[in-house]
Amino acid sequence: MISSIIFSLLLIGASVFFFINVKKIRRNILLGRDVSFSGNTSDRIKTMVLVAFGQQKMFARPIPAILHFFLYSAFIITQIELLEIVFDGVAGSHRAFRASLGGFYTFMVSFIEILSVLAFIGTVAFLARRNLLKVPRLIKSELNGWPKLDANLILIGEITLICFIFMMNGADEVLYSKNLSHATNLGDGSLNFSISRHLGPLLFGGLSENGLHTIERIGWWGHILMVLGFLNFLPYSKHLHIVLGFPNTFYSNLKPKGEFTTLESVTDVVAPNFDPNYVAKTDPNNPVRFGAKDVQDLNWKNLMDAYSCTECGRCTSACPQSITGKLLSPRKIMMDTRDRLEEVGKNMDANKGTFVDDGKSLLGDYIKHEEIWACNTCNACVQECPVNIDPLAIIVELRRYLVMEESNSPSELNTMFTNIENNGAPWQFSQADRANWIKES
Amino acid sequence: MSTIKVPTMQEMIANGETPDILFWVGCSGSFDDRAKKITKAIVRILNHVNIKFAVLGAEEGCTGDPAKRAGNEFLFQMQAMQNINVINGYNIKKIVTGCPHCFNTIKNEYPALGGNYEVVHHTQLVQELIDQGKLKVQGGEFKGKKIVFHDPCYLGRGNGVYEAPREIIKKLDVELAEMKRSKANGLCCGAGGAQMFKEAEKGNKEVNVERAEEALALNPDVIAVGCPFCNTMMTDGVKHFNKEEKTKVLDIAELIASANDL
Numbered sequence: 229m230i231s232s233i234i235f236s237l238l239l240i241g242a243s244v245f246f247f248i249n250v251k252k253i254r255r256n257i258l259l260g261r262d263v264s265f266s267g268n269t270s271d272r273i274k275t276m277v278l279v280a281f282g283q284q285k286m287f288a289r290p291i292p293a294i295l296h297f298f299l300y301s302a303f304i305i306t307q308i309e310l311l312e313i314v315f316d317g318v319a320g321s322h323r324a325f326r327a328s329l330g331g332f333y334t335f336m337v338s339f340i341e342i343l344s345v346l347a348f349i350g351t352v353a354f355l356a357r358r359n360l361l362k363v364p365r366l367i368k369s370e371l372n373g374w375p376k377l378d379a380n381l382i383l384i385g386e387i388t389l390i391c392f393i394f395m396m397n398g399a400d401e402v403l404y405s406k407n408l409s410h411a412t413n414l415g416d417g418s419l420n421f422s423i424s425r426h427l428g429p430l431l432f433g434g435l436s437e438n439g440l441h442t443i444e445r446i447g448w449w450g451h452i453l454m455v456l457g458f459l460n461f462l463p464y465s466k467h468l469h470i471v472l473g474f475p476n477t478f479y480s481n482l483k484p485k486g487e488f489t490t491l492e493s494v495t496d497v498v499a500p501n502f503d504p505n506y507v508a509k510t511d512p513n514n515p516v517r518f519g520a521k522d523v524q525d526l527n528w529k530n531l532m533d534a535y536s537c538t539e540c541g542r543c544t545s546a547c548p549q550s551i552t553g554k555l556l557s558p559r560k561i562m563m564d565t566r567d568r569l570e571e572v573g574k575n576m577d578a579n580k581g582t583f584v585d586d587g588k589s590l591l592g593d594y595i596k597h598e599e600i601w602a603c604n605t606c607n608a609c610v611q612e613c614p615v616n617i618d619p620l621a622i623i624v625e626l627r628r629y630l631v632m633e634e635s636n637s638p639s640e641l642n643t644m645f646t647n648i649e650n651n652g653a654p655w656q657f658s659q660a661d662r663a664n665w666i667k668e669s
Numbered sequence: 670m671s672t673i674k675v676p677t678m679q680e681m682i683a684n685g686e687t688p689d690i691l692f693w694v695g696c697s698g699s700f701d702d703r704a705k706k707i708t709k710a711i712v713r714i715l716n717h718v719n720i721k722f723a724v725l726g727a728e729e730g731c732t733g734d735p736a737k738r739a740g741n742e743f744l745f746q747m748q749a750m751q752n753i754n755v756i757n758g759y760n761i762k763k764i765v766t767g768c769p770h771c772f773n774t775i776k777n778e779y780p781a782l783g784g785n786y787e788v789v790h791h792t793q794l795v796q797e798l799i800d801q802g803k804l805k806v807q808g809g810e811f812k813g814k815k816i817v818f819h820d821p822c823y824l825g826r827g828n829g830v831y832e833a834p835r836e837i838i839k840k841l842d843v844e845l846a847e848m849k850r851s852k853a854n855g856l857c858c859g860a861g862g863a864q865m866f867k868e869a870e871k872g873n874k875e876v877n878v879e880r881a882e883e884a885l886a887l888n889p890d891v892i893a894v895g896c897p898f899c900n901t902m903m904t905d906g907v908k909h910f911n912k913e914e915k916t917k918v919l920d921i922a923e924l925i926a927s928a929n930d931l
Binding site: 497502549610630 | 729736743747773822857865870
């Protein structure tokens with residue numbers, strides 16, 4: 229009875245706290261400018277199913293893809309077992325679904341146990357890759373400090389969670405075989421779960437009844453506490469991708485990657501020179517900044533991209549400029565965008581919901597000019613991202629701000645602009661000479 | 670080698686004719702000495718198959734691509750609208766470009782500003798001509814040689830055109846080698862994003878050297894490209910390793926034109 233109350237309070241508390249943080253993230257994302265993604269719903273669902281649910285782009289690199297798939301599938305399937313844990317916790321029952329589900333129950337838990345073992349292998353391999361093998365993309369400087377700790381905490385948390393699952397099931401198996409388990413005895417002498425049937429007697433076979441019940445309870449409570457802890461760690465961690473990966477792929481750019489957005493605010497200025505009957509598309513009384521200086525100037529999809537990033541660094545490992553030692557790292561662009569957005573969000577929390585200018589901005593305080601001017605706009609980062617994040621879109625918006633609002637671009641680019649403006653070519657050739665090549669043959 | 674025939678739109682209209690296709694030459698193809706050779710190779714192919722085409726000549730202006738990538742949307746839209754005015758004025762329906770950057774810009778970014786055309790890159794047109802039996806291709810001097818194709822970002826990743834250039838190369842009876850980073854995973858030559866027009870930022874290597882190194886590791890006779898900017902970058906990269914005697918950097922149009930004595 230007492231434990232049911234404690235459990236229910238914990239569950240409610242954890243859910244409320246999580247909900248509050250989710251609301252903040254939603255508010256932060258919606259600080260971005262509006263952008264419409266209407267239509268193409270079936271294409272969008274298809275992309276989401278393939279890329280997020282089916283992990284399609286992960287498999288460009290098979291080994292991490294398989295290891296990640298172990299964790300991913302274990303995570304998804306374990307949710308079913310979690311339903312029973314929550315039910316048992318509130319009702320004070322024990323393995324309440326077993327009697328009614330029968331063989332299906334044994335199959336499900338057995339399946340979860342096998343996936344848990346695979347996930348254990350995956351997690352250990354990931355820890356080794358990160359800390360011992362020094363995979364280049366996992367040791368770059370932007371991961372120093374919290375990002376590295378964040379990644380390791382989650383991996384260690386997952387290992388702990390899996391240990392709790394086997395403590396819970398293993399000890400219960402021994403108890404059940406001795407007819408001491410709180411689960412309804414179906415007269416079958418074993419819970420018959422694929423792994424704990426063997427692992428339980430092996431690890432806990434010699435323990436007393438009290439010892440077994442203690443281990444079982446530590447496993448059970450440990451499991452649910454880890455789950456609730458993980459849930460509430462998400463908003464502070466790079467692991468939001470497990471949720472946001474789905475909407476983020478749904479709102480993927482379905483146009484050719486080479487196509488950049490058209491700024492209607494610019495069209496409204498340029499078009500009347502060519503068409504006197506042109507009707508403006510944007511509100512002249514509400515002028516917006518050209519490009520982006522800070523996170524509020526980006527659109528909400530750019531900001532959702534930032535929250536969806538799990539800092540895997542595939543983008544950076546494919547970026548021609550990162551490969552050749554330049555300052556630019558597409559992953560850092562995403563991390564900086566999220567960090568700045570969180571800072572803006574905290575500023576709003578501290579000021580009754582309105583942002584008070586802190587004299588800082590994404591461009592300059594987080595992302596240096598040198599980073600964005602290095603970009604080749606080659607789309608390698610966009611191609612690589614397993615959840616269809618577009619770092620290039622942010623880089624282009626920052627460039628637009630520097631060029632159109634501050635006229636602050638590298639001098640060679642200014643020369644190129646002047647040439648195009650004056651002679652219709654990026655070099656200093658006269659437009660009248662454009663067809664000279666014909667006569668030169 | 671016969672002389673080339675390159676009518677301008679103005680000449681065509683003056684003769685009461687309309688072309689089937691506009692050849693968009695581009696800035697590089699018009700002014701850069703190396704790229705002019707590619708332009709002429711494309712013209713030789715067009716002349717050979719008797720396509721009725723025209724160029725805009727002095728009426729053509731930069732598509733605005735480098736301005737757009739660099740963030741200068743104003744300049745881009747100015748250029749785009751000027752060009753669209755000219756192209757629409759001639760009532761042009763189909764355009765072939767000699768450069769993936771012009772191709773991408775006109776195909777994808779002009780429609781929002783009032784320019785709607787069927788746009789193809791020259792490798793797509795050549796493949797179409799081969800498929801239709803209008804262009805017969807032989808390996809000629811390249812027969813049996815090893816050729817590696819470097820994907821231009823704005824043709825490949827940018828627009829999903831990976832096969833047209835490869836299909837053409839295969840027709841030359843050669844060994845088509847692939848770099849590890851190819852097609853969707855191709856590595857940029859280093860020119861895109863307006864980098865062509867400025868010095869690189871501080872780092873430990875030039876992008877074109879990284880890419881040329883990867884291509885040269887396959888020991889090819891030819892590095893085939895489909896973009897005048899890639900051509901410049903890869904040529905410089907090959908020179909960096911003093912391999913210009915062994916490995917030539919050639920556009921697909923040049924491969925076709927010279928293998929078939931056009």
